[in-house]
Amino acid sequence: MSDQTVSQDVVVSLLYRLTLDDGSLVEESTADDPLVYLHGHDNIIPGLENALNGMVVGEQKQVSVEAVDAYGEYEPDEVDEVPVSELPDGLEPEVGMVLAVHDEDGEEDVAQITGIEDDVIILDFNHPLAGQRLHFDVTIAELREATAEELEHGHVHDDDYEDDEDYEDED
Ligand code: ZN
Numbered sequence: 389m390s391d392q393t394v395s396q397d398v399v400v401s402l403l404y405r406l407t408l409d410d411g412s413l414v415e416e417s418t419a420d421d422p423l424v425y426l427h428g429h430d431n432i433i434p435g436l437e438n439a440l441n442g443m444v445v446g447e448q449k450q451v452s453v454e455a456v457d458a459y460g461e462y463e464p465d466e467v468d469e470v471p472v473s474e475l476p477d478g479l480e481p482e483v484g485m486v487l488a489v490h491d492e493d494g495e496e497d498v499a500q501i502t503g504i505e506d507d508v509i510i511l512d513f514n515h516p517l518a519g520q521r522l523h524f525d526v527t528i529a530e531l532r533e534a535t536a537e538e539l540e541h542g543h544v545h546d547d548d549y550e551d552d553e554d555y556e557d558e559d
Contacts, residue, residue, distance in 0.1 A: 392531045394443045396428035399544055401530035402440070407523045414517070422529045429542040433458045436524055443528045451524045462519030468499075469508045481509045489513075 394400055401422040406414040417423045425431040427440070435457025443449065455461050475481060485501045489511070503510035538545055 403527040405525040459515040459517040466513040
């Protein structure tokens with residue numbers, strides 16, 4: 389018995405099925421492997437997080453999220469051409485391959501190869517779901533209070549969590 393609802397600082401176990409406008413399945417999380425996250429700390433896309441507010445365990449809902457509240461609009465400027473000669477030795481580029489790319493400041497970004505033309509590859513830095521309206525079929529599987537440490541870190545510590553590097557020195 390519980391009157392707990394999805395709200396700020398609650399740990400949510402979520403079952404979901406994510407599809408696109410054309411009905412294609414992107415991913416799903418089932419009872420064997422629910423998505424567990426700390427609510428109210430930007431751990432999931434804002435459009436979904438907002439829609440889950442106030443739900444109770446066992447409740448099911450269909451949520452559609454516009455691109456702007458999901459992974460953003462598709463930005464044509466976020467596409468670069470890179471000479472094949474600048475790729476790391478031994479890398480055989482293929483369309484669909486995802487690369488970790490470091491910019492001048494050493495920041496890592498992820499890009500997908502969307503084309504190969506003669507001696508250049510086309511690298512798309514947009515999120516693969518950018519520009520897409522997302523449809524979630526969600527069920528709340530479980531709710532619990534967060535621990536003080538989880539609240540401090542802003543994310544969940546479940547049985548098999550590996551903490552981020554920022555907190556390494558706390559072990
Ligand atoms: Zn942590």
